[in-house]
Amino acid sequence: MEIKGEDFLVTFNEPKAAVEFFGTIRLRDSSDYKAISDLLDAACRQVPGELIMDFRNLQFLNSAGINTISKFVIAARGMERVMLKVQGNKQIAWQQKSLRNLQKLWPKVAIEIS
Amino acid sequence: MASGTEILGTFKEQPADPVTSEAALHLSCTDMLQHWRRVSLSSDFLAKYYSFYFPYREKAKGRISREAAENSISFVLNELIENTAKYSNTADTAVRVRVLLLERTIQLEVSNAVTAALAEVFRASMREVLAGDTEALYISKLEANLQGARSDSGLGFLTLINDYQIQLGFKFEKTGNDICRITVQASMNCEEA
Numbered sequence: 001m002e003i004k005g006e007d008f009l010v011t012f013n014e015p016k017a018a019v020e021f022f023g024t025i026r027l028r029d030s031s032d033y034k035a036i037s038d039l040l041d042a043a044c045r046q047v048p049g050e051l052i053m054d055f056r057n058l059q060f061l062n063s064a065g066i067n068t069i070s071k072f073v074i075a076a077r078g079m080e081r082v083m084l085k086v087q088g089n090k091q092i093a094w095q096q097k098s099l100r101n102l103q104k105l106w107p108k109v110a111i112e113i114s
Numbered sequence: 115m116a117s118g119t120e121i122l123g124t125f126k127e128q129p130a131d132p133v134t135s136e137a138a139l140h141l142s143c144t145d146m147l148q149h150w151r152r153v154s155l156s157s158d159f160l161a162k163y164y165s166f167y168f169p170y171r172e173k174a175k176g177r178i179s180r181e182a183a184e185n186s187i188s189f190v191l192n193e194l195i196e197n198t199a200k201y202s203n204t205a206d207t208a209v210r211v212r213v214l215l216l217e218r219t220i221q222l223e224v225s226n227a228v229t230a231a232l233a234e235v236f237r238a239s240m241r242e243v244l245a246g247d248t249e250a251l252y253i254s255k256l257e258a259n260l261q262g263a264r265s266d267s268g269l270g271f272l273t274l275i276n277d278y279q280i281q282l283g284f285k286f287e288k289t290g291n292d293i294c295r296i297t298v299q300a301s302m303n304c305e306e307a
Contacts, residue, residue, distance in 0.1 A: 006151065026154045026192060028200070060154075060185070063193055063270035071260050093185035097277040104253065 001042060003035050008058075010036050012043045018052035019043050026062040033068040040072045044082055051082045055099065056089040066098055070105055077106035088113040118288040122237065123244050125283030125299055131216040137163065139211040143226060146199035146209070153195045160213050161188035167215060168304070176306055183220075183304070187213075190278055190300055191222050193270045197298075198226035201236070204293050218304055225297040233286055233294035239268045240284055248275045278302060 002011035008023035019040060027033055044051055053069070055061070061069070076084055086102055088095035090113050103109050139156055146152045165184035169177055178186070191211070198209040206227035214221040228236070242251065252272040259269075274280040283299040 007154070024154065026150075026196075028150055028196075060189065060192070062189075062196065063273045064196075066273065067256065067259065067269055070256050074257065074260055091181065093182040094189050094277075096182075097186075098273065101252075101277070104249075105256070 001039055003039055010039060012039060012046075014046065016052065017043075017047040017050060018054050020054045021058040021061075023058065024060040025058065025065050026060060027064060029064055030068065033064060036065075037068050037072055040069075041075075044072075044076060044079075047082055049082060050085055051076075052085045052087060054087045055095055056087055058095075059092065060094060061098075066101075070102065073102050073105045073109060077108075083108060083110070085110040085112065090114060120237070120286045121284065122240055122286075123283040124281050124301070125285050125297075126221075129214055129216055129221065131218065133214050133216060135164070135167070135213075135215040137213045141195075141209040141211060142207045143199045143202035143209050144207050146195070150199075153199055154192055156211065157188045157192035157195055160191055160211070161185075164213060164215060164220065174306075178304055178306060186278060186302065187220065187222070190274055190280060190302060191224075193274060194222060194224040194298055194300060197270065198224050201228055201232065202226045203228055203232055204290075206289070206293055206295070210297075215304075219301045220304055222300045222302065223297060225295055227289065227293050227295045230288075230292050230294055233296060236296065237284075237286060240271070240282075243268050243271050243275070244282065248272050252276060274300060 002009060008025045011020050013020055073084060086099055086109060088099045090096055099113060100111055103111055137160060161184045164187055165180045168180040168183040171179040171181055195211060204227045210225045212223040255269055271282060281301040285297040287295045289295045
C-alpha cells in the first residue's frame with residue numbers, strides 16, 4: 001500500500017508495522033488528504049498491537065496535513081484497538097514544533113524525536 | 115467597517131525597527147490554483163533566500179539556526195499563501211507577498227482580495243482566534259471538525275500561534291463596491307525562545 005505524489009511518498013511498511021512518510025506533503029485540503037487518511041485507517045486495521053507513524057524523512061507537512069494526522073489520532077483513540085508511536089526528526093523544525101501536539105490529543109501516543 | 119479600513123491584532127503600517135532586507139513577490143491566485151505546487155515553491159524560495167541571514171546550527175547561539183529558520187519561514191509563508199490562493203473570490207486575483215527582515219523579527223505579509231461577505235466570515239473567525247485560549251480552541255475546532263463541522267478555518271492560524279509563537283495582525287480595506295483586500299502580517303522571532 002502506498003501513495004505517491006510529485007513531491008512525496010507515503011507507504012505502509014507492513015513487516016515494520018509502520019506508515020512511512022517521505023518528501024514534502026502540502027496538499028490543498030482535506031479531500032486531497034483522503035487517500036492518505038484511508039491508508040492510515042487501513043494500516044490501523046491490519047497491524048496487531050502498535051502502529052508506527054514515521055515522519056523522519058518528511059521535510060514539510062502543511063496544517064491541512066497536520067489536521068489529517070490529528071484526526072486519525074483522535075479516531076484511533078476512540079477505537080483503542082492499536083497503540084500509536086510517532087517517530088520524528090529533531091533536525092526538522094516543524095516536527096520539533098508540532099508533533100508533540102499529538103500527545104495532547106491522546107496521552108497514550110508515544111513520541112520519539114531523535 | 116464604516117471608515118473603509120479595519121485593523122485586528124497587532125498590525126504595523128511601518129516597521130518599528132530598521133529594515134535589514136525586504137523582498138516581495140507579486141503573484142496571481144489563478145496561477146496557484148492551476149498548479150498548487152507554485153504555493154510551496156514560492157514559500158521555499160523566500161525561506162531559502164532569507165535563511166542565509168541565519169547562522170549555521172553550530173554557531174547559532176541565541177539565534178535560530180539556518181536550517182530551523184528555513185523550515186519555519188517556509189511553513190509559515192506556505193500557510194499564508196495557501197489561504198490567499200484558496201479564498202480569493204473576486205475579479206481581483208492579485209496576491210502580494212512581502213518579507214521584511216528586521217533586527218529581532220522577520221515579518222511575513224500576504225494580501226489578497228475577497229468579497230465583503232467572505233471578509234466578514236474571516237474577520238469573525240480571526241477575532242475568535244485572537245481573543246481566546248488558542249490551545250483549547252485548536253483542540254475544540256479539531257474535534258468539531260471530526261464530527262463533520264466545517265470549522266477548519268482558523269486551524270492553520272492557530273498552529274502558527276501555538277507552535278511558532280507568531281504574532282498576527284490583519285488589515286481589512288474596502289477597495290471596491292463588494293471587494294475587500296485583506297492583509298495578514300505574521301511576525302516571527304529570530305531569536306531562540
